[in-house]
Amino acid sequence: EINFNCYYFEANKIITINNWGFDLPTFLYGSQIDTYNLNILKDVYKVEGIEYKIIGTLKDEEYNSIIKCFLKSKAVKNKYKRIFSNLID
16 A cells, blocks of 8 residues: 655745745655754755755645644654644644
8 A cells, every 4th residue: 555645835826924935836745754953954955056045934824734734644654743733723
């Protein structure tokens, strides 16, 4: 049995409180959820000429939809589901 789960962001849909959205259709995959130290993340995914930056804060509705999606997923590890269950409104 294959457990596939993703959350879909429409292209050009405003998803942050500062009116930002992805230019292209974008997906978050439940099976790829993990925790990273920010400094390690910057080192591991370093690309010459590319600077990573925080671009905004998700709107509450979008944030809650992501959490609900991943809570229902069989692809998301239980340790993350326990964390998410404490975050939902």
